[in-house]
Amino acid sequence: MARIIAGLVLLVLVGVAVWWFWPTEQAPMGSRPPTAVNLAPSIERPLYDRVEAVGTARAAQAVVLLAEVPGRVAEIHFQQGQQVTRGQLLVTLDDRNARAELARAEAEYQRAKDDYRRGQQLVDRRAISQSEVDTFRTTLEAAEASRDVARANFSDHTIRAPFAGVLGLRQVDPGAYLQTGDPITTLDNVGHLEVDFQIPERYLAKLAVGLPVQIRNSAFENQAFEGSITHLDSRVNSSSRSLTVRARLNNPQGQLLPGQFLRVSVQLAQRDALLVPEQAVITQGAQSYVFTVSKDNRARRHPVTLGGRRDGWVEVTSGLTDKPDVVVNGHSRLGSGQPVKVIDDPEALLPGQRVLLNSEPADDAPFGEPQPNDSAVNEAAA
Template sequence: MKHWLTGLSVVVLAALLLLGWQYLTPPSGDAQTRAPRVQSVHVVMPEHQAVEDRIRAVGTLRAREAITVSSEVSGRVVTLAFRTGQEVSRGDLLVQLDDRQARADLQVAEARLDDARRQLRRAQQLRGSNSIAQSRVDELRTAVDVAVAERNAAAVRLDNHRIEAPFAGVVGLRELSAGAYVESGDTLTTLDAVDPMELRFAIPERYLGQLKPGLSLQADSAAWPDRSFIGTLSELDTRVDPLSRSLKVKALIDNPQRLLRSGQFMSVQLVLRAREALVVPEQAVLLRGDEQYLFVVGDEGKAQRRRVALGARKPGWVEIRSGLTADEQVIVTAQDRLSSGDALRILEGRDNAIPPNRLTGTEAG
């Protein structure tokens, strides 16, 4: 009985101590009235500026005309009439093969044609005096036609020993030397038409309604980091790729200095349309998940969080499509420490991180 009373006394004493501690402990942060915070910030006024809707893509350069030069006949190389990187015109000689046998074959074919024509003329004279049958005249006329065809074939075989440029362009690497024997189909060199160059890339299908030939674009290459190349959209494919949901397009880029080469990788910015729009410095906009927002100076000089929809971007600036008016002050510094309702002290002057703009504000308590 005594032990039971002792245990009960200990429990009662512990309960009294716990109640006393809770009574004496001051209330936590949520129960206290929080002292108002004052944040020092810089602000700007939104501006109306010219912005452009641009599509960014990557593409590959190709020559507008490009072939692998090869031989249609076998033979020994007599003349190489080009050097690597040389510009040639249409019809210029590139390679001459030994054509002595082909010339002899042409002479034989021409001699047979001359003989066939003489026999036909004689038969036609005899036919006038009924000294020869009409069937014989017809046979000789056919023989002339065959001889003409053989002569033409021999002339083509002779021409095939002379390999000429089919269009104006730049010749690539030499794949052989004079005196080498080449087989029919062997690669001799390459020929590319390099001015203008053709840039191929793909555009998402959602932009189809804004695409048309003649749109201007800017292309950049890692090989020439200090310059950009200007081109125009020239061709649109007739089909949308069902896998990538994109449309293949071609653009022409002037290349008068021969700086660009076929196969080169380029990044592309295609300008769809230009317009006046409301813009703010990029640093004013914050992201949280899919939400895009910024802070403005609200009533009584307090911070107000504002969800916005963004549009086009330009260096240092971003278009605000909705959620902001032109007469609202936008906070551009210390946003990561702000909450809606915080009191603000608006600093005068220009923060170094802010693009040139109309910084505004006087001291606000």
């Protein structure tokens, strides 16, 4: 029995040894199955060089309405936040003393005028000398000046809107006594706003009056306000090495208010650019690559130089020609010369990328939704 068991053990050991040392069959070279990939076209679309900055909104016209003469508030003719027209009456001060002073000045002027007229008649008859007539004329001129002062003082007892706009909070109440210079309210023309912002001096050659700008504010994330550059400062700030630029923007609904923080995007230039989907680009160190597929279904790697970005697409400034289709999926471990199998996938591109793909170049708007690195120039200047 022991001899049988020993024989079985020996047989198992021999079988294991044969299996261990039996040469395995090598897979033939080049039999690696093709890699499944998705392709997307490269496209040519306008790319807009922009520079980003920040600024603070201010009304194109803005004043603090002040009392120009001392007096008690007799009547207030406006509501807080009211839209007013130019010349509209806002506040009336107690003008009884000013009215009496004006009446006295008018009477003195009329008397001096009559005296001067009679003097001219008498000098023609040689009844008085010319020097006396000159005295009458001097008295008339002084009376006229006094009358003009009284008229201005009387007019200053009524405060009117110097231009059309929106009134702010009321600072006075009826019956309050105002001193000269006391604030009454604010008036802002918010139909158009202005914003000053700083642009680095290296963009000076690209800046010009009339360049379009786009304004955004966190209170209106889904809305952009359009405007244009109206003025460039005459000198560069020696500390920040930047130029102050002023833009005027339309605000017809009065949504933006003076003092709000604004993000400003200035369109510097436009050029035609070759764009590929961002997911088509593989970056290794300082070098970027894209893959195309040859006619014999083999991958070809192209070193490329990248430029600006737009709506999920990236500009290729060198390394590609003739707008070839590029690999967007399946290329993470792909090598040049490897066989590939192209699979159509309509979902290979993101929705935002498909929008730009399906648009005509002529239909592209100068400004779209903000993107990270939206263009070749993207800089925040405080």
